Amino acid sequence: MSEWYPATTPITLPTLVGSESATEGERIVVIGGGNWGTTFAKIVADGGRNVTLVVRRPELVEEINGAHRNTLYLPGINLPERIVATDDLAAAISGADLIFISVPAQSARENIEEFREFLKPGASIVSLMKGVERSTGKRMSEVIADVSGIGADHIAVASGPNIALEIAREEPTAIVVASESEDLAVRVAQVARNSYLRSFVNQDVIGTEFGGVLKNLIAIAIGIADGVGYGENTKASIMTRGLAEITDFAVAMGASRETMMGLAGMGDLIATCMSPLSRNFTAGRLLGQGYSYQDVNSRMEQTAEGLRSVDSIRELAEERGVPMPIVQQIAAVLEGRMRPVDLAPHLATDNEIPRGE
Numbered sequence: 506m507s508e509w510y511p512a513t514t515p516i517t518l519p520t521l522v523g524s525e526s527a528t529e530g531e532r533i534v535v536i537g538g539g540n541w542g543t544t545f546a547k548i549v550a551d552g553g554r555n556v557t558l559v560v561r562r563p564e565l566v567e568e569i570n571g572a573h574r575n576t577l578y579l580p581g582i583n584l585p586e587r588i589v590a591t592d593d594l595a596a597a598i599s600g601a602d603l604i605f606i607s608v609p610a611q612s613a614r615e616n617i618e619e620f621r622e623f624l625k626p627g628a629s630i631v632s633l634m635k636g637v638e639r640s641t642g643k644r645m646s647e648v649i650a651d652v653s654g655i656g657a658d659h660i661a662v663a664s665g666p667n668i669a670l671e672i673a674r675e676e677p678t679a680i681v682v683a684s685e686s687e688d689l690a691v692r693v694a695q696v697a698r699n700s701y702l703r704s705f706v707n708q709d710v711i712g713t714e715f716g717g718v719l720k721n722l723i724a725i726a727i728g729i730a731d732g733v734g735y736g737e738n739t740k741a742s743i744m745t746r747g748l749a750e751i752t753d754f755a756v757a758m759g760a761s762r763e764t765m766m767g768l769a770g771m772g773d774l775i776a777t778c779m780s781p782l783s784r785n786f787t788a789g790r791l792l793g794q795g796y797s798y799q800d801v802n803s804r805m806e807q808t809a810e811g812l813r814s815v816d817s818i819r820e821l822a823e824e825r826g827v828p829m830p831i832v833q834q835i836a837a838v839l840e841g842r843m844r845p846v847d848l849a850p851h852l853a854t855d856n857e858i859p860r861g862e
């Protein structure tokens with residue numbers, strides 16, 4: 506691979522034509538039969554490749570292979586026949602070249618532990634997850650490296666404004682793939698593209714991952730504002746100050762500012778804050794309507810990663826001296842120390858002298 510594409514550059518067709526064969530014949534596995542894992546398998550299949558989808562429930566294996574549906578997670582969506590579901594993780598992983606993981610972030614470690622002995626030499630792992638591990642504060646690519654022992658040149662992450670059900674409905678969308686290895690990023694981007702999904706690449710793994718994690722927190726804040734009944738000024742103020750806040754954090758952690766202005770940062774922030782399909786927004790809205798953290802947890806049937814990332818992000822920010830007033834306030838609402846209605850006025854750390862925007 507001689508050329509490299511910055512975050513703002515789509516992979517253009519001439520490039521793809523020349524290297525299309527790089528991914529042909531590769532065995533592709535997606536782990537996780539939830540909202541995003543199933544949608545991602547559809548993306549790959551609609552791009553013309555066969556894909557094995559590893560799920561846990563035998564009845565879901567039957568539904569996907571028989572009716573080509575995953576009714577619980579993707580109602581109304583017909584899945585391509587190129588997706589073959591299995592609950593046999595070991596068999597799926599043995600011989601797999603490219604493995605995408607889409608399970609809740611807190612389950613990632615145990616999931617990789619379960620399959621690492623079956624990894625074939627040269628296999629690559631791609632995280633589709635948008636959370637940090639609570640017990641360690643690690644990003645998912647770090648957890649993958651820790652547990653699998655695979656080197657950074659075989660690890661990638663994919664992120665962007667990717668509300669699963671919209672993509673499953675084949676609404677045009679963009680995604681960004683990041684890896685320290687340009688070859689791997691381009692290979693993965695070639696797999697994650699089809700008539701309705703355009704893929705971009707970059708080398709900023711830290712920024713691409715943190716973009717996905719951090720926008721969840723701001724989406725919770727927007728949900729809280731919505732639940733309280735505040736209008737668009739409040740939400741726009743939180744989104745704008747939120748972007749500044751999460752950018753400062755990500756840059757302090759080693760991300761590039763440019764990434765945070767791209768698909769994985771601003772792009773995903775907009776999608777998640779604006780979509781009623783977002784689980785993080787929904788969890789925030791319930792909080793804003795007066796439900797407690799415990800109530801929200803029990804009402805959420807799908808993964809709202811932001812709820813589990815708040816503490817880790819707060820700790821990392823404190824360690825690095827990055828002010829995160831909005832994240833602090835989300836934590837205060839979650840812990841019952843602040844009324845949701847009081848969240849929005851405190852968009853900045855309370856300074857006596859107003860500071861520059």
Ligand SMILES: NC(=O)C1=CN([C@@H]2O[C@H](COP(=O)(O)OP(=O)(O)OC[C@H]3O[C@@H](n4cnc5c(N)ncnc54)[C@H](O)[C@@H]3O)[C@@H](O)[C@H]2O)C=CC1
Binds near residue numbers: 670
């Ligand atoms: N749903 C979406 O629109 C998007 C989600 N993501 C991220 O993808 C990740 C997964 O989210 P969703 O699929 O939406 O969640 P989900 O709640 O819809 O599904 C999670 C799936 O993981 C399975 N699972 C749980 N623990 C497991 C384990 N130990 N081993 C194997 N499977 C396990 C569950 O059975 C379920 O099928 C999250 O990190 C999320 O932030 C990223 C982009 C878009």
Ligand SMILES: O=C(CO)COP(=O)(O)O
Binds near residue numbers: 784
């Ligand atoms: O990451 C997502 C969209 O890019 C999905 O957001 P939610 O997890 O809040 O549904």
